[in-house]
Amino acid sequence: MSAPAAPAHPAGPRARALVRPLLLRWLRLPAAVRVLAVYALARLFTAAVLAAVARFQPPSAWTPQDPGYADVLVLWDATWYRSIAEHGYPSAVPLGADGDPRQSELAFYPVAPLLARALMATGLPFAWAGSLVSLLTGAAAAVGVHALLLRALSARRPAGAARRGAWSAAVLLCVCPPAVVLQVPYTEGPALALLVAFLLLLQRRRYLPAAAVALVLGLTRPVAVPLSVVVAVHLLLRAREGHRRGAVLGGRVALRALVLLGASSAAGLLWPVTAALLTGRADAYTATMGAWRAGGRVEWLQPWWSVSRYLLGGAGPPLLVLLVVAYAAWLLSRRTAALGADLRTWCLAYPAYLLVVLDPFTSLFRYLVLLFPLGGLVGLHPRRRGALGAWVAASLALQVVWTAWLWRFSPPSDWPP
Template sequence: MQPSTPDVTVERPTIAAVVRPALPAIGLYVLFQLLAFGVLWLLSWKAGVSPGRFVGAFDGSWFQAVAEHGYSQPITPGPDGTPAENSLAFFPLYPALTAMLGLVGIPTLPAALTVTFLAGCAAAWGLFVLGRDFAGPRVGILLAVLWSIGPGGPVLHMAYSESLLVALVAWTLVALARRQWLLVGVLTIFTGLTRAGGGALIAAVGIAAIVALFRREDGWRPLACGLLAPLGLLGYLAYVAVRTDRVDGWFWLQNAWHMSLDFGSFTWIQAREGLTSNASSWITVTALIVLGAVALQLWTWCTRMPLPWQIYGTITVLIALCSSNFFQTRARYLLPAFVLTVPLALLLAKLPNRALAILLPAGALVSAWYGAFLMAIVHLNP
């Protein structure tokens, strides 16, 4: 008789064990958000207004309206055919999550801020995992921190959907690297229901699926993923098309804010004015941010990264810089392009901790001042 072999049980790691390596990234994310809100409070106090006036204002008021009333607002075109501002321009996932918290009695604004906070922590966690798997835990922490202290970072403590978008994108790319195709498809559906910028992720996932099919990898799963990925975005655009009775309904609604695709002409004109004329200080700072983003984009092309990262980052930057109107929002539009921070993270990872302890808080303060200055002093949406 052969001796019986003992049963070997493989213990699955607990949630705490899975989260523990990401705690420094999540903790620093929370710390820098508190710092940024403190700067907003100080500038608001100087301007004689409450910081609470801003955290739920601008786009946040639209998201809250959708959470409370759904898309019940009538569509009212003006005499020239231009539509009035309408809540249908705002994608549904963020207000839906806000409304779900409202079902347990949480008021709308605190519910929206809770979604923002939890999504931001999830984004920091996902970015840590991306960076760790790419170049080690130190790069993972820096990737999460650099994203959170970017010039568009103030919306990460406001009722905005950028944190939710980045959380979904980050975890989608993690799943894609692990070839979990069906999970990638489902997460991309939710991304398409969060913001129109989810189209950049759909393109990255679609190309990755095509490459896998040509290489005959993973059977039918890449095809299923590629078919699932655009359903969220296309589904919402189709819903808006039916509501507006126009195939281009969502894009038509953007005319209410004078938003359109202009291939970068508006951004170029504003950046040139900010750098060459006696323009307002915020225009000059925003122009420098745009130039910095272009330089970082070129740097990413010279950095070896997974192809889906490159595709997603490049398309996101193009979307951010090729839309008209609201020049000051360029920093926010660039916030989802966290791929731009990868070369910086790789560079900063070589520095000692004492240098990072100076550079990172200094960068966070500058970024927080920029966003708070726009809102509290210039009275512009970030």
């Protein structure tokens, strides 16, 4: 005779009865509030990681003995931004003993340090002022990412799927492995906020405000070239859509479109021209950028080819080409169609730009934060709940690795974040 079944433990139903109202209250909150709550929790996690890493940071030219949280905020490029905020830019291109340009502030764009400088007028030291700029602009970017992806996905997917995709994009931005840059005095926070604002305005076809944002973005990070590609594709598709309907762009709309195209193209020249005017040297920006490159100058494509061959031998270059083609084919497939033309073009043009102008290095992880639209695809996965949870867990674990490996500086030299 079998033993009687044990009575059900009341903890399960009782726990569900307690959790369900809380979950419903959470879901009733405005989306922006929920995104900001996740962003705040993510930044607390990052702060804890930074504080832990500070305990293992050896003294260096950047940090004192036994550095604390504020000391590790200003490592790496943050030191250059502090110099700009406190002293401005040099009036000439600094040269070494060999006559070649040295590394200097001229390689760094002015918007983020000038915002920090404005906050420093209140008495805040740069570490906290620069961090506050990143935190606030990162928060604005996270909310904007949700709004941008919700609008893009709603045009092609049911409302529920669009909400899930927008939510996953915002959450993954908050917890991504290089999310430390949303907390330290770097340019990613301002650049993300401006890029999201630009793409939202472009989606809504508000071309004149988008042109103004593009110009400011051109003084924040060097992303104007892929931005102008997005604008060109957007306008071509709109013109084709109008042609199919037997309508052409009106005079005012066409003029605004031309202003936008001109502004997004000119944005790429703003800082190089400004650096030339500051120093009296036409190639001040590119010559200074070359000081960070292995060959002493900026080379197109060649560094990727050389590094792939160095790492993988003769198979490196063909594998690199295969990866590029596979990414482009995937991005142009039906699997990503829900993102819409503007976001897909950005996610194609921006990596192409990095491939052309960038030396493949550890900073690449940080640059890829601007590919945030791809996070929206996680929420559209058939097993979306498990997929998002797995991505969040992996991202937080990799954030610890990224911070301990790259943000921590081991003198006299180390791999940069």
